[in-house]
Amino acid sequence: KETTDVPIIIIGSGYGGAVSALRLCEAGKKVVLLEMGLNWEKAGIPFSNLLKPGKSSAWLKKKSIAPFMNLFSLTPFTGTLDRLEFDHLNIWVGRGVGGGSLVNGGMAVTPKESYFREVFPNLDAEKFYSHYFPMVREELKVNVIDEQFLKECPYYKFTRVGEEEAHKAGFKTIRVPNVYDFKYMEKEYLNEVPRSALNTEVIYGNNHGKNSLDKTYLKKAMETGNLEILDLHRVNHIKLNEDKSYSLNVQQIDTSGKVVTDKVFNCKKLILAAGTMGTLQLLLHSHAVNNLPVHEKIGKNWGNNGNFMTGRNWVKPLSGGTGSKQSTIPVGGIDNWDDKEHPFFTEIAPLPMGMDVATALYLLINRVDKKGEVGYDTINQKITLNWDESNTIKMRENAKYFIRKMNNANGGTRSHFLFNNGFGPDICYHPLGGCVLGEATNEFGKLRDHENLYVLDGSLIPGTIGVNPFVTITAIAEYCIENLIRQNEFA
Ligand code: FDA
Numbered sequence: 001k002e003t004t005d006v007p008i009i010i011i012g013s014g015y016g017g018a019v020s021a022l023r024l025c026e027a028g029k030k031v032v033l034l035e036m037g038l039n040w041e042k043a044g045i046p047f048s049n050l051l052k053p054g055k056s057s058a059w060l061k062k063k064s065i066a067p068f069m070n071l072f073s074l075t076p077f078t079g080t081l082d083r084l085e086f087d088h089l090n091i092w093v094g095r096g097v098g099g100g101s102l103v104n105g106g107m108a109v110t111p112k113e114s115y116f117r118e119v120f121p122n123l124d125a126e127k128f129y130s131h132y133f134p135m136v137r138e139e140l141k142v143n144v145i146d147e148q149f150l151k152e153c154p155y156y157k158f159t160r161v162g163e164e165e166a167h168k169a170g171f172k173t174i175r176v177p178n179v180y181d182f183k184y185m186e187k188e189y190l191n192e193v194p195r196s197a198l199n200t201e202v203i204y205g206n207n208h209g210k211n212s213l214d215k216t217y218l219k220k221a222m223e224t225g226n227l228e229i230l231d232l233h234r235v236n237h238i239k240l241n242e243d244k245s246y247s248l249n250v251q252q253i254d255t256s257g258k259v260v261t262d263k264v265f266n267c268k269k270l271i272l273a274a275g276t277m278g279t280l281q282l283l284l285h286s287h288a289v290n291n292l293p294v295h296e297k298i299g300k301n302w303g304n305n306g307n308f309m310t311g312r313n314w315v316k317p318l319s320g321g322t323g324s325k326q327s328t329i330p331v332g333g334i335d336n337w338d339d340k341e342h343p344f345f346t347e348i349a350p351l352p353m354g355m356d357v358a359t360a361l362y363l364l365i366n367r368v369d370k371k372g373e374v375g376y377d378t379i380n381q382k383i384t385l386n387w388d389e390s391n392t393i394k395m396r397e398n399a400k401y402f403i404r405k406m407n408n409a410n411g412g413t414r415s416h417f418l419f420n421n422g423f424g425p426d427i428c429y430h431p432l433g434g435c436v437l438g439e440a441t442n443e444f445g446k447l448r449d450h451e452n453l454y455v456l457d458g459s460l461i462p463g464t465i466g467v468n469p470f471v472t473i474t475a476i477a478e479y480c481i482e483n484l485i486r487q488n489e490f491a
Protein backbone atom coordinates (compact mmCIF):
# COMPACT_ATOMS: atom_id res chain seq x y z
CA LYS A 1 0.00 0.00 0.00
CA GLU A 2 1.11 3.53 -0.78
CA THR A 3 1.98 5.21 2.55
CA THR A 4 2.19 8.96 3.24
CA ASP A 5 3.25 10.71 6.46
CA VAL A 6 1.93 14.22 7.14
CA PRO A 7 1.66 16.30 10.32
CA ILE A 8 -1.99 17.40 10.08
CA ILE A 9 -4.90 15.83 8.22
CA ILE A 10 -8.42 17.17 7.88
CA ILE A 11 -11.15 14.82 6.65
CA GLY A 12 -13.92 16.65 4.75
CA SER A 13 -14.07 20.02 2.99
CA GLY A 14 -17.42 21.40 4.22
CA TYR A 15 -17.76 24.36 6.60
CA GLY A 16 -15.85 22.88 9.54
CA GLY A 17 -13.06 21.53 7.33
CA ALA A 18 -12.69 24.75 5.33
CA VAL A 19 -12.47 26.95 8.43
CA SER A 20 -9.91 24.64 10.06
CA ALA A 21 -7.84 24.52 6.87
CA LEU A 22 -7.72 28.30 6.49
CA ARG A 23 -6.81 29.11 10.08
CA LEU A 24 -4.15 26.37 10.35
CA CYS A 25 -2.59 27.36 7.02
CA GLU A 26 -2.56 31.03 8.06
CA ALA A 27 -0.74 29.94 11.21
CA GLY A 28 1.93 28.46 8.96
CA LYS A 29 0.94 24.79 9.27
CA LYS A 30 1.11 22.36 6.36
CA VAL A 31 -2.25 20.66 5.99
CA VAL A 32 -3.55 17.79 3.86
CA LEU A 33 -7.31 17.70 3.34
CA LEU A 34 -8.91 14.44 2.22
CA GLU A 35 -12.27 14.76 0.46
CA MET A 36 -14.21 11.80 -0.94
CA GLY A 37 -16.05 13.96 -3.49
CA LEU A 38 -14.79 15.54 -6.68
CA ASN A 39 -12.96 18.84 -7.11
CA TRP A 40 -15.47 20.21 -9.61
CA GLU A 41 -13.55 23.31 -10.51
CA LYS A 42 -10.42 21.33 -11.33
CA ALA A 43 -12.38 18.67 -13.19
CA GLY A 44 -14.01 21.36 -15.34
CA ILE A 45 -17.32 19.48 -15.47
CA PRO A 46 -20.40 21.72 -15.39
CA PHE A 47 -23.12 21.26 -12.78
CA SER A 48 -26.55 20.23 -13.99
CA ASN A 49 -29.87 21.86 -13.22
CA LEU A 50 -33.07 20.56 -11.64
CA LEU A 51 -34.85 20.02 -14.93
CA LYS A 52 -32.02 18.01 -16.52
CA PRO A 53 -30.18 16.03 -13.82
CA GLY A 54 -26.80 14.92 -15.18
CA LYS A 55 -23.38 13.91 -13.86
CA SER A 56 -23.42 16.22 -10.84
CA SER A 57 -26.89 15.24 -9.67
CA ALA A 58 -26.21 12.18 -7.52
CA TRP A 59 -23.46 10.37 -5.67
CA LEU A 60 -23.07 7.03 -7.48
CA LYS A 61 -26.77 6.36 -8.06
CA LYS A 62 -28.73 4.92 -10.97
CA LYS A 63 -31.65 7.29 -10.46
CA SER A 64 -31.96 10.93 -9.43
CA ILE A 65 -32.45 11.54 -5.69
CA ALA A 66 -34.11 14.97 -5.39
CA PRO A 67 -36.70 15.13 -2.60
CA PHE A 68 -39.46 15.01 -5.26
CA MET A 69 -40.06 13.77 -8.81
CA ASN A 70 -37.25 11.35 -9.48
CA LEU A 71 -38.07 10.17 -12.96
CA PHE A 72 -34.54 10.39 -14.27
CA SER A 73 -32.16 7.46 -14.92
CA LEU A 74 -28.47 8.13 -14.43
CA THR A 75 -25.07 6.58 -15.12
CA PRO A 76 -23.42 6.34 -11.68
CA PHE A 77 -21.01 9.22 -11.18
CA THR A 78 -19.44 10.88 -8.14
CA GLY A 79 -22.08 13.62 -8.14
CA THR A 80 -22.57 16.41 -5.59
CA LEU A 81 -25.73 15.21 -3.84
CA ASP A 82 -26.04 12.10 -1.71
CA ARG A 83 -28.99 10.66 0.20
CA LEU A 84 -28.45 8.54 3.29
CA GLU A 85 -31.38 6.26 4.01
CA PHE A 86 -32.43 5.33 7.54
CA ASP A 87 -35.60 3.57 8.73
CA HIS A 88 -37.69 6.71 9.26
CA LEU A 89 -35.53 9.43 7.80
CA ASN A 90 -33.69 10.31 4.60
CA ILE A 91 -30.76 12.66 5.03
CA TRP A 92 -29.35 14.65 2.10
CA VAL A 93 -25.69 15.71 2.14
CA GLY A 94 -23.23 17.39 -0.22
CA ARG A 95 -20.16 15.65 -1.71
CA GLY A 96 -17.24 17.36 -3.38
CA VAL A 97 -14.67 20.04 -2.58
CA GLY A 98 -16.89 22.48 -0.68
CA GLY A 99 -19.14 19.83 0.94
CA GLY A 100 -22.68 20.98 1.65
CA SER A 101 -21.95 24.47 0.30
CA LEU A 102 -22.09 23.05 -3.23
CA VAL A 103 -25.68 21.82 -2.97
CA ASN A 104 -27.35 23.96 -0.35
CA GLY A 105 -29.73 26.87 -0.79
CA GLY A 106 -27.16 29.33 0.54
CA MET A 107 -29.49 30.66 3.25
CA ALA A 108 -27.14 32.32 5.71
CA VAL A 109 -29.12 32.74 8.90
CA THR A 110 -27.73 33.80 12.26
CA PRO A 111 -29.64 32.07 15.08
CA LYS A 112 -31.75 34.01 17.55
CA GLU A 113 -29.52 35.03 20.42
CA SER A 114 -31.94 33.75 23.05
CA TYR A 115 -32.06 30.32 21.42
CA PHE A 116 -28.28 30.23 20.93
CA ARG A 117 -27.90 30.91 24.66
CA GLU A 118 -30.34 28.10 25.44
CA VAL A 119 -28.55 25.59 23.15
CA PHE A 120 -25.03 26.63 24.21
CA PRO A 121 -25.32 27.85 27.81
CA ASN A 122 -21.55 27.59 28.30
CA LEU A 123 -20.49 29.74 25.35
CA ASP A 124 -19.86 33.47 25.56
CA ALA A 125 -22.88 34.60 23.48
CA GLU A 126 -21.79 38.24 23.54
CA LYS A 127 -18.52 37.37 21.86
CA PHE A 128 -20.32 35.25 19.26
CA TYR A 129 -22.73 38.07 18.33
CA SER A 130 -20.12 40.82 18.38
CA HIS A 131 -17.24 38.88 16.81
CA TYR A 132 -17.65 35.36 15.39
CA PHE A 133 -21.00 35.77 13.61
CA PRO A 134 -20.08 39.09 11.92
CA MET A 135 -16.70 37.63 10.93
CA VAL A 136 -18.14 34.51 9.30
CA ARG A 137 -20.84 36.51 7.48
CA GLU A 138 -18.05 38.51 5.92
CA GLU A 139 -15.85 35.49 5.07
CA LEU A 140 -18.83 33.65 3.56
CA LYS A 141 -19.80 36.78 1.52
CA VAL A 142 -23.32 36.97 2.87
CA ASN A 143 -25.56 39.56 1.19
CA VAL A 144 -29.23 40.52 0.96
CA ILE A 145 -31.51 40.85 -2.07
CA ASP A 146 -32.48 44.38 -3.16
CA GLU A 147 -36.15 44.96 -2.24
CA GLN A 148 -36.95 46.70 -5.52
CA PHE A 149 -35.53 43.79 -7.54
CA LEU A 150 -37.53 41.35 -5.41
CA LYS A 151 -40.67 43.35 -6.05
CA GLU A 152 -40.23 43.44 -9.81
CA CYS A 153 -38.55 40.15 -10.70
CA PRO A 154 -41.03 37.54 -11.99
CA TYR A 155 -38.74 34.81 -10.62
CA TYR A 156 -39.66 35.92 -7.10
CA LYS A 157 -43.40 35.77 -7.46
CA PHE A 158 -43.37 32.67 -5.21
CA THR A 159 -41.80 34.77 -2.44
CA ARG A 160 -44.19 37.71 -2.90
CA VAL A 161 -47.23 35.41 -2.91
CA GLY A 162 -45.85 33.49 0.08
CA GLU A 163 -45.29 36.64 2.12
CA GLU A 164 -48.61 38.18 1.20
CA GLU A 165 -50.43 35.01 2.23
CA ALA A 166 -48.44 34.75 5.46
CA HIS A 167 -49.36 38.32 6.41
CA LYS A 168 -53.01 37.64 5.66
CA ALA A 169 -52.83 34.63 7.97
CA GLY A 170 -51.31 36.82 10.69
CA PHE A 171 -47.71 35.60 10.49
CA LYS A 172 -44.57 37.72 10.60
CA THR A 173 -42.10 37.41 7.72
CA ILE A 174 -38.39 38.11 7.55
CA ARG A 175 -35.86 38.70 4.79
CA VAL A 176 -33.30 35.91 4.62
CA PRO A 177 -29.66 36.71 3.73
CA ASN A 178 -27.79 34.40 1.36
CA VAL A 179 -24.31 33.68 0.00
CA TYR A 180 -25.60 33.85 -3.57
CA ASP A 181 -24.38 37.11 -5.11
CA PHE A 182 -27.59 39.08 -5.71
CA LYS A 183 -25.77 41.61 -7.90
CA TYR A 184 -24.89 38.69 -10.17
CA MET A 185 -28.52 37.59 -10.13
CA GLU A 186 -29.68 41.03 -11.24
CA LYS A 187 -27.33 40.73 -14.21
CA GLU A 188 -28.64 37.23 -14.93
CA TYR A 189 -32.11 38.63 -15.09
CA LEU A 190 -30.97 41.21 -17.64
CA ASN A 191 -29.23 38.43 -19.62
CA GLU A 192 -25.87 40.13 -19.21
CA VAL A 193 -24.22 37.01 -17.76
CA PRO A 194 -24.92 33.24 -17.87
CA ARG A 195 -27.89 32.21 -15.76
CA SER A 196 -27.61 29.95 -12.73
CA ALA A 197 -30.19 30.61 -9.96
CA LEU A 198 -32.58 31.73 -12.70
CA ASN A 199 -31.81 28.53 -14.61
CA THR A 200 -32.96 26.07 -11.90
CA GLU A 201 -29.43 25.38 -10.65
CA VAL A 202 -29.00 24.68 -6.96
CA ILE A 203 -29.04 21.21 -5.36
CA TYR A 204 -26.81 19.71 -8.07
CA GLY A 205 -24.45 22.70 -7.87
CA ASN A 206 -24.43 26.27 -9.20
CA ASN A 207 -22.22 27.11 -12.18
CA HIS A 208 -22.29 30.81 -11.32
CA GLY A 209 -23.34 33.26 -8.64
CA LYS A 210 -23.09 31.17 -5.50
CA ASN A 211 -20.19 31.85 -3.16
CA SER A 212 -19.66 28.26 -2.10
CA LEU A 213 -16.66 27.40 0.09
CA ASP A 214 -14.36 26.74 -2.86
CA LYS A 215 -14.74 30.47 -3.65
CA THR A 216 -14.29 31.71 -0.07
CA TYR A 217 -12.55 29.87 2.79
CA LEU A 218 -10.94 27.13 0.68
CA LYS A 219 -9.71 29.57 -1.95
CA LYS A 220 -8.03 31.70 0.72
CA ALA A 221 -6.53 28.61 2.32
CA MET A 222 -5.09 27.46 -1.04
CA GLU A 223 -3.56 30.92 -1.54
CA THR A 224 -1.39 30.44 1.57
CA GLY A 225 0.47 27.67 -0.26
CA ASN A 226 0.14 25.45 2.80
CA LEU A 227 -2.91 23.42 1.82
CA GLU A 228 -3.08 20.31 -0.31
CA ILE A 229 -6.55 19.02 -1.16
CA LEU A 230 -6.82 15.43 -2.35
CA ASP A 231 -10.23 14.83 -3.86
CA LEU A 232 -11.80 11.42 -4.58
CA HIS A 233 -10.04 10.19 -1.41
CA ARG A 234 -12.44 8.32 0.83
CA VAL A 235 -11.35 7.55 4.38
CA ASN A 236 -12.70 4.18 5.50
CA HIS A 237 -11.38 3.89 9.01
CA ILE A 238 -8.90 5.27 11.49
CA LYS A 239 -6.48 3.54 13.83
CA LEU A 240 -4.92 4.94 16.99
CA ASN A 241 -1.22 4.02 17.13
CA GLU A 242 0.83 3.39 20.26
CA ASP A 243 2.63 6.72 19.95
CA LYS A 244 -0.83 8.42 19.91
CA SER A 245 -0.62 9.23 16.21
CA TYR A 246 -3.25 8.02 13.73
CA SER A 247 -3.21 5.83 10.63
CA LEU A 248 -5.95 6.26 8.06
CA ASN A 249 -7.16 3.58 5.70
CA VAL A 250 -8.01 5.48 2.50
CA GLN A 251 -9.29 4.52 -0.94
CA GLN A 252 -8.72 6.72 -3.94
CA ILE A 253 -11.64 6.23 -6.31
CA ASP A 254 -12.41 7.28 -9.88
CA THR A 255 -15.57 9.10 -10.97
CA SER A 256 -17.44 5.82 -11.44
CA GLY A 257 -16.72 4.94 -7.81
CA LYS A 258 -14.16 2.24 -8.64
CA VAL A 259 -11.20 1.98 -6.26
CA VAL A 260 -8.00 2.90 -8.09
CA THR A 261 -5.49 2.90 -5.19
CA ASP A 262 -5.49 1.73 -1.58
CA LYS A 263 -3.52 4.13 0.59
CA VAL A 264 -2.41 4.65 4.16
CA PHE A 265 -1.95 8.14 5.60
CA ASN A 266 -0.18 8.59 8.93
CA CYS A 267 -0.59 11.82 10.88
CA LYS A 268 0.14 13.26 14.26
CA LYS A 269 -2.99 15.42 14.38
CA LEU A 270 -6.35 14.53 12.88
CA ILE A 271 -9.41 16.74 12.42
CA LEU A 272 -12.72 15.08 11.59
CA ALA A 273 -14.91 17.43 9.54
CA ALA A 274 -16.79 14.84 7.50
CA GLY A 275 -20.18 16.33 8.38
CA THR A 276 -22.44 15.06 11.17
CA MET A 277 -23.19 11.68 9.62
CA GLY A 278 -19.73 11.23 8.04
CA THR A 279 -17.89 11.92 11.28
CA LEU A 280 -20.15 9.57 13.26
CA GLN A 281 -19.67 6.84 10.63
CA LEU A 282 -15.88 7.23 10.84
CA LEU A 283 -15.79 7.14 14.64
CA LEU A 284 -18.20 4.26 15.20
CA HIS A 285 -16.90 2.17 12.31
CA SER A 286 -13.28 2.69 13.44
CA HIS A 287 -14.32 1.66 16.93
CA ALA A 288 -15.85 -1.55 15.54
CA VAL A 289 -12.97 -2.54 13.25
CA ASN A 290 -9.92 -1.00 15.00
CA ASN A 291 -11.06 -0.62 18.56
CA LEU A 292 -10.70 3.16 18.31
CA PRO A 293 -11.67 4.54 21.73
CA VAL A 294 -15.03 6.32 21.59
CA HIS A 295 -16.47 8.21 24.52
CA GLU A 296 -19.93 7.15 25.78
CA LYS A 297 -21.45 10.46 24.62
CA ILE A 298 -20.64 9.82 20.96
CA GLY A 299 -23.84 9.30 19.00
CA LYS A 300 -25.95 10.98 21.70
CA ASN A 301 -27.85 14.26 21.51
CA TRP A 302 -28.54 14.01 17.78
CA GLY A 303 -31.35 15.87 16.01
CA ASN A 304 -32.77 16.80 12.60
CA ASN A 305 -32.78 20.52 13.50
CA GLY A 306 -36.57 20.24 13.55
CA ASN A 307 -36.73 19.87 9.76
CA PHE A 308 -40.28 19.18 8.67
CA MET A 309 -41.46 19.73 5.11
CA THR A 310 -44.94 20.61 4.10
CA GLY A 311 -46.75 22.27 1.23
CA ARG A 312 -50.02 23.63 -0.09
CA ASN A 313 -51.71 23.08 -3.44
CA TRP A 314 -53.90 25.44 -5.35
CA VAL A 315 -52.14 28.52 -4.16
CA LYS A 316 -53.87 31.31 -6.13
CA PRO A 317 -54.31 29.12 -9.24
CA LEU A 318 -56.47 31.68 -11.03
CA SER A 319 -54.13 34.60 -10.57
CA GLY A 320 -51.04 32.83 -11.86
CA GLY A 321 -50.14 30.74 -8.80
CA THR A 322 -46.59 30.84 -7.50
CA GLY A 323 -45.19 31.34 -11.00
CA SER A 324 -43.73 29.06 -13.65
CA LYS A 325 -40.42 30.91 -13.41
CA GLN A 326 -38.76 30.59 -10.01
CA SER A 327 -35.33 31.49 -8.69
CA THR A 328 -33.77 28.59 -6.79
CA ILE A 329 -32.48 30.92 -4.08
CA PRO A 330 -34.94 31.44 -1.20
CA VAL A 331 -35.08 34.93 0.32
CA GLY A 332 -38.23 34.81 2.45
CA GLY A 333 -39.03 33.21 5.78
CA ILE A 334 -41.85 33.14 8.30
CA ASP A 335 -40.77 33.71 11.88
CA ASN A 336 -43.21 32.26 14.40
CA TRP A 337 -40.52 31.52 16.97
CA ASP A 338 -42.00 33.74 19.69
CA ASP A 339 -45.34 31.89 19.67
CA LYS A 340 -45.05 29.82 22.85
CA GLU A 341 -47.48 27.15 21.63
CA HIS A 342 -46.27 26.84 18.07
CA PRO A 343 -42.68 28.03 17.85
CA PHE A 344 -41.16 27.51 14.40
CA PHE A 345 -39.33 29.21 11.58
CA THR A 346 -40.17 28.36 7.99
CA GLU A 347 -38.51 28.96 4.70
CA ILE A 348 -40.73 30.04 1.80
CA ALA A 349 -39.07 27.57 -0.55
CA PRO A 350 -38.95 27.65 -4.34
CA LEU A 351 -40.32 24.80 -6.43
CA PRO A 352 -38.89 25.50 -9.88
CA MET A 353 -40.50 22.80 -11.97
CA GLY A 354 -40.57 24.71 -15.22
CA MET A 355 -44.34 25.09 -15.08
CA ASP A 356 -46.83 26.66 -12.72
CA VAL A 357 -47.81 23.94 -10.29
CA ALA A 358 -49.71 26.38 -8.03
CA THR A 359 -47.98 24.75 -5.10
CA ALA A 360 -46.14 26.31 -2.20
CA LEU A 361 -43.34 24.44 -0.47
CA TYR A 362 -42.21 25.14 3.09
CA LEU A 363 -39.32 23.80 5.15
CA LEU A 364 -40.23 24.23 8.80
CA ILE A 365 -37.47 24.39 11.39
CA ASN A 366 -38.77 23.50 14.85
CA ARG A 367 -37.37 22.90 18.29
CA VAL A 368 -36.31 19.30 18.86
CA ASP A 369 -38.12 18.21 22.03
CA LYS A 370 -37.02 14.61 21.81
CA LYS A 371 -33.49 13.95 20.60
CA GLY A 372 -32.38 10.87 18.67
CA GLU A 373 -29.29 8.72 18.87
CA VAL A 374 -26.82 7.34 16.36
CA GLY A 375 -25.62 3.76 16.81
CA TYR A 376 -23.76 1.16 14.77
CA ASP A 377 -24.81 -2.02 13.00
CA THR A 378 -21.88 -4.46 13.03
CA ILE A 379 -23.34 -6.69 10.30
CA ASN A 380 -23.81 -3.97 7.69
CA GLN A 381 -20.89 -1.93 9.08
CA LYS A 382 -23.00 1.22 8.99
CA ILE A 383 -24.37 3.73 11.44
CA THR A 384 -28.00 3.42 12.50
CA LEU A 385 -30.43 6.07 13.67
CA ASN A 386 -32.76 5.78 16.61
CA TRP A 387 -35.42 8.17 15.32
CA ASP A 388 -39.07 7.68 14.44
CA GLU A 389 -42.44 9.44 14.41
CA SER A 390 -42.33 9.94 18.16
CA ASN A 391 -39.46 12.38 17.62
CA THR A 392 -41.52 14.58 15.30
CA ILE A 393 -44.93 14.75 17.07
CA LYS A 394 -44.65 18.42 17.96
CA MET A 395 -43.19 19.30 14.55
CA ARG A 396 -46.22 17.73 12.86
CA GLU A 397 -48.55 19.69 15.14
CA ASN A 398 -46.80 22.91 14.17
CA ALA A 399 -46.99 22.06 10.47
CA LYS A 400 -50.71 21.28 10.76
CA TYR A 401 -51.32 24.53 12.61
CA PHE A 402 -49.37 26.50 10.01
CA ILE A 403 -51.09 24.94 6.98
CA ARG A 404 -54.54 25.28 8.55
CA LYS A 405 -54.00 28.96 9.28
CA MET A 406 -52.63 29.64 5.81
CA ASN A 407 -55.48 27.79 4.11
CA ASN A 408 -58.17 29.42 6.25
CA ALA A 409 -56.90 32.86 5.31
CA ASN A 410 -56.02 32.22 1.67
CA GLY A 411 -57.68 29.06 0.40
CA GLY A 412 -55.69 26.06 -0.81
CA THR A 413 -55.34 22.47 0.35
CA ARG A 414 -52.63 20.38 1.99
CA SER A 415 -50.19 19.29 -0.66
CA HIS A 416 -50.96 15.71 -1.61
CA PHE A 417 -49.09 16.42 -4.81
CA LEU A 418 -45.73 16.64 -3.01
CA PHE A 419 -46.25 14.35 -0.02
CA ASN A 420 -48.34 11.33 0.92
CA ASN A 421 -50.70 13.11 3.28
CA GLY A 422 -49.37 16.64 3.00
CA PHE A 423 -46.39 16.24 5.29
CA GLY A 424 -42.76 15.22 4.82
CA PRO A 425 -41.39 14.32 8.26
CA ASP A 426 -38.79 12.03 6.69
CA ILE A 427 -36.84 14.72 4.79
CA CYS A 428 -33.76 16.08 6.54
CA TYR A 429 -31.20 18.58 5.24
CA HIS A 430 -29.78 19.58 8.63
CA PRO A 431 -28.46 16.59 10.63
CA LEU A 432 -26.76 17.95 13.76
CA GLY A 433 -25.15 16.58 16.90
CA GLY A 434 -23.80 13.26 18.07
CA CYS A 435 -20.37 14.70 19.00
CA VAL A 436 -21.65 17.58 21.07
CA LEU A 437 -19.30 20.37 22.10
CA GLY A 438 -18.42 20.02 25.78
CA GLU A 439 -20.00 16.55 26.00
CA ALA A 440 -18.23 14.15 23.60
CA THR A 441 -15.44 16.72 23.20
CA ASN A 442 -13.74 19.26 25.43
CA GLU A 443 -14.83 22.89 25.25
CA PHE A 444 -12.99 23.39 21.91
CA GLY A 445 -13.80 20.22 19.96
CA LYS A 446 -10.97 17.93 21.10
CA LEU A 447 -12.43 14.45 21.50
CA ARG A 448 -12.48 13.03 25.01
CA ASP A 449 -10.21 10.00 25.53
CA HIS A 450 -7.89 11.27 22.77
CA GLU A 451 -4.88 13.54 22.66
CA ASN A 452 -4.63 14.30 18.95
CA LEU A 453 -8.15 13.91 17.54
CA TYR A 454 -10.61 16.77 16.99
CA VAL A 455 -14.14 17.15 15.62
CA LEU A 456 -15.07 20.39 13.86
CA ASP A 457 -18.37 20.18 12.00
CA GLY A 458 -22.16 20.07 12.46
CA SER A 459 -21.92 17.19 14.91
CA LEU A 460 -20.81 19.65 17.63
CA ILE A 461 -24.27 21.30 17.69
CA PRO A 462 -26.72 19.42 19.94
CA GLY A 463 -29.37 18.52 17.34
CA THR A 464 -31.02 21.93 17.00
CA ILE A 465 -30.23 25.60 16.36
CA GLY A 466 -33.62 26.94 15.26
CA VAL A 467 -32.52 28.21 11.82
CA ASN A 468 -30.55 26.91 8.82
CA PRO A 469 -27.26 25.83 10.39
CA PHE A 470 -24.20 26.66 8.31
CA VAL A 471 -23.55 30.14 9.74
CA THR A 472 -23.52 28.57 13.22
CA ILE A 473 -21.36 25.60 12.15
CA THR A 474 -18.85 28.06 10.66
CA ALA A 475 -18.83 30.30 13.74
CA ILE A 476 -18.37 27.39 16.15
CA ALA A 477 -15.53 26.04 14.00
CA GLU A 478 -13.85 29.49 14.02
CA TYR A 479 -14.16 29.67 17.80
CA CYS A 480 -12.78 26.16 18.33
CA ILE A 481 -9.85 26.32 15.93
CA GLU A 482 -8.80 29.75 17.21
CA ASN A 483 -8.62 28.41 20.75
CA LEU A 484 -6.99 25.12 19.76
CA ILE A 485 -4.27 27.02 17.91
CA ARG A 486 -3.85 29.39 20.86
CA GLN A 487 -3.41 26.40 23.17
CA ASN A 488 -0.59 25.15 20.92
CA GLU A 489 -2.44 21.95 20.06
CA PHE A 490 -0.84 21.98 16.60
CA ALA A 491 2.64 23.12 17.59
P1 FDA B 1 -20.45 19.05 5.14
O1 FDA B 1 -21.47 18.04 5.07
O2 FDA B 1 -20.67 20.40 4.57
O3 FDA B 1 -19.04 18.54 4.66
C1 FDA B 1 -18.54 17.26 4.93
C2 FDA B 1 -17.61 16.82 3.80
O4 FDA B 1 -16.93 15.65 4.20
C3 FDA B 1 -18.34 16.45 2.51
O5 FDA B 1 -17.75 17.14 1.42
C4 FDA B 1 -18.14 14.94 2.39
O6 FDA B 1 -18.06 14.47 1.05
C5 FDA B 1 -16.84 14.74 3.13
N1 FDA B 1 -16.71 13.38 3.69
C6 FDA B 1 -17.61 12.70 4.44
N2 FDA B 1 -17.14 11.49 4.79
C7 FDA B 1 -15.90 11.40 4.27
C8 FDA B 1 -14.91 10.37 4.26
N3 FDA B 1 -15.11 9.20 4.90
N4 FDA B 1 -13.75 10.59 3.59
C9 FDA B 1 -13.54 11.76 2.94
N5 FDA B 1 -14.44 12.77 2.90
C10 FDA B 1 -15.60 12.59 3.55
N6 FDA B 1 -27.80 25.05 5.53
C11 FDA B 1 -27.94 26.39 5.64
O7 FDA B 1 -27.47 26.99 6.60
N7 FDA B 1 -28.63 27.08 4.68
C12 FDA B 1 -29.22 26.46 3.60
O8 FDA B 1 -29.82 27.11 2.74
C13 FDA B 1 -29.09 25.04 3.50
N8 FDA B 1 -29.69 24.34 2.49
C14 FDA B 1 -29.43 23.00 2.32
C15 FDA B 1 -29.92 22.32 1.21
C16 FDA B 1 -29.59 20.99 0.99
C17 FDA B 1 -30.14 20.26 -0.21
C18 FDA B 1 -28.74 20.32 1.90
C19 FDA B 1 -28.33 18.89 1.68
C20 FDA B 1 -28.26 20.99 3.02
C21 FDA B 1 -28.59 22.32 3.24
N9 FDA B 1 -28.09 23.01 4.34
C22 FDA B 1 -28.31 24.36 4.47
C23 FDA B 1 -27.27 22.33 5.36
C24 FDA B 1 -25.76 22.62 5.26
O9 FDA B 1 -25.32 22.46 3.94
C25 FDA B 1 -25.01 21.67 6.21
O10 FDA B 1 -25.50 21.89 7.52
C26 FDA B 1 -23.50 21.89 6.18
O11 FDA B 1 -22.98 21.69 4.89
C27 FDA B 1 -22.79 20.98 7.16
O12 FDA B 1 -21.45 21.40 7.27
P2 FDA B 1 -20.34 20.42 7.84
O13 FDA B 1 -19.07 21.20 7.92
O14 FDA B 1 -20.85 19.78 9.07
O15 FDA B 1 -20.17 19.24 6.77
